[in-house]
Amino acid sequence: MIARESIAKHPWRWITAAVIVLILLALLAAILIVRSLLQPQRFTALLQSQLANAGLVLSVDKPASPALWPHPAVQLQGFRLSVGSATTPLLAASEARIVVPWRALLHRELAIERLEIETPRIDLEQLQTLLSHVPHNAGAPQLPRIGAGIRVANGTLVRGDEPLLFDLNAETGPLVPGTPFHLDASARNGADRGGTLSLRMLPTQQGDMLRFTQIDLDATIEHGARTRIKGDAFWRGGNAVGAALHGDLTLPAQAVAAAASTAAPAASTGALPQTSRNYALALQIQPAQGTNPMLAAIKLDGDGEHVDARLQPVALLDWWQGVLVSSPQAALTLPPLSGQAQLDAVEYGPLQMQRVRIEAGPQVAPLSASSAQAPAAGKPIAAPVGSTH
Numbered sequence: 001m002i003a004r005e006s007i008a009k010h011p012w013r014w015i016t017a018a019v020i021v022l023i024l025l026a027l028l029a030a031i032l033i034v035r036s037l038l039q040p041q042r043f044t045a046l047l048q049s050q051l052a053n054a055g056l057v058l059s060v061d062k063p064a065s066p067a068l069w070p071h072p073a074v075q076l077q078g079f080r081l082s083v084g085s086a087t088t089p090l091l092a093a094s095e096a097r098i099v100v101p102w103r104a105l106l107h108r109e110l111a112i113e114r115l116e117i118e119t120p121r122i123d124l125e126q127l128q129t130l131l132s133h134v135p136h137n138a139g140a141p142q143l144p145r146i147g148a149g150i151r152v153a154n155g156t157l158v159r160g161d162e163p164l165l166f167d168l169n170a171e172t173g174p175l176v177p178g179t180p181f182h183l184d185a186s187a188r189n190g191a192d193r194g195g196t197l198s199l200r201m202l203p204t205q206q207g208d209m210l211r212f213t214q215i216d217l218d219a220t221i222e223h224g225a226r227t228r229i230k231g232d233a234f235w236r237g238g239n240a241v242g243a244a245l246h247g248d249l250t251l252p253a254q255a256v257a258a259a260a261s262t263a264a265p266a267a268s269t270g271a272l273p274q275t276s277r278n279y280a281l282a283l284q285i286q287p288a289q290g291t292n293p294m295l296a297a298i299k300l301d302g303d304g305e306h307v308d309a310r311l312q313p314v315a316l317l318d319w320w321q322g323v324l325v326s327s328p329q330a331a332l333t334l335p336p337l338s339g340q341a342q343l344d345a346v347e348y349g350p351l352q353m354q355r356v357r358i359e360a361g362p363q364v365a366p367l368s369a370s371s372a373q374a375p376a377a378g379k380p381i382a383a384p385v386g387s388t389h
Contacts, residue, residue: 040064040074043098046110047148054144055130056090057082067097074098079117083130090126093117098148114149122152122168124159141210141237143203146175157187165189177205180214194222210235215245226250229281239288239314249279249300277302285313309339309360334360 041064048058061078079096080089097116103109155168170185180202188194200216212233220226229247279302288294293312300307315336322333338361346353 040066042110043074043100043112044076047098047112047115050112050146050148051081054146055083057084064098072100072102073116074100079120083126086126086129088123088126090130091117091120091122093120112148114151116151116153117155118153120152120155122155122157124157124164141208141235143177143205143210144175145177149173163190167194175203177203179203188222193224195224196220208236217247224252227281229283231283233285236287239294241285241294242287243283243285245281245283247281249281251277251279277305279305279307305343307339307341307343309337309341311335311337 044064051058059080059082060076064074064076067073067075074097076096076098079093081091082089095118099113099116101111101113150172152168152170156163157165157168165187168185168187170183173180173182175181180200183197183199186194186196196219198218200214201212202214204211204213215232216230218228227247227249229245231243231245233243235241279300282299284297286295294314296311296313298307298309319333319335341358343356344354346356
């Protein structure tokens, strides 16, 4: 009787309450249906299969559980990625999420939109191990197929127990032949100096060759260098790598000891001080053929400054590794490169040189200490360098 009188007096209040109850029941039913459709073990097995194509082993501490907010996902606890049977993981995080697209979920399809990893620890040595597993012998290379994007938030890059980069954030799209790929990343070092990297390209598999077209790379170091290059590249396996890239390079201007003496003339003429140095950049890589090694040609052209160098990347890498492992008493060998450079200024810490010309190659004889003479005032410094080939 009382309920009837209340409904008669306040009909809209009861209608609103009934609608709210129906909405809550519908939401509860939807949650139960989604949880039944979202079977964590299926998506975990799919992710393991995709990562295995890239040489990675996925392991977790606890069975995966479904998550519905803010989007359908599979929650992973104690997430680790390892290279083969390595005891040290390449990447370790307390949790990760396999994001499932609504379309795939409602159509009962097995698909992954992306993998989200929070505060991971990434080991540089294990990353180098993964890259070393890439075949270096001649043969048809295959592009790993990773159908899900990857998002990393607040990561740390370490070498052993030594942290190298902090606040590492990165996001990639799927890595599938014929599909545009993107990578966006940012990080900072221990001195709070940050950097960003943006890469766009289209990978394709053409017979025994991988082609990377529409390359657009933009890299920036805070208060430092910035470069943007575009072009195409290919890889036939081993050292059969070729590329044609072009773009620009911007270097920040450095304070020199002569700045004080030039400040007055600059002020009197009203000229603004130079804030950066800009160069046109061109990089050509010729693949190894027969007994001829892979060769890279680099050109930089700026205002009165030019660099034209040729080097063998493999030989240069071997030279650098030899420098790292050599004893302090050992004589430093010259890098395996040839070419010439004309620079207005070279600065490295307390070392400052102006109007520098460098020549390197097998045809250039190195200067002996007895024959070297100090340049006259205002003359460029020529520094011929003998080759180690």
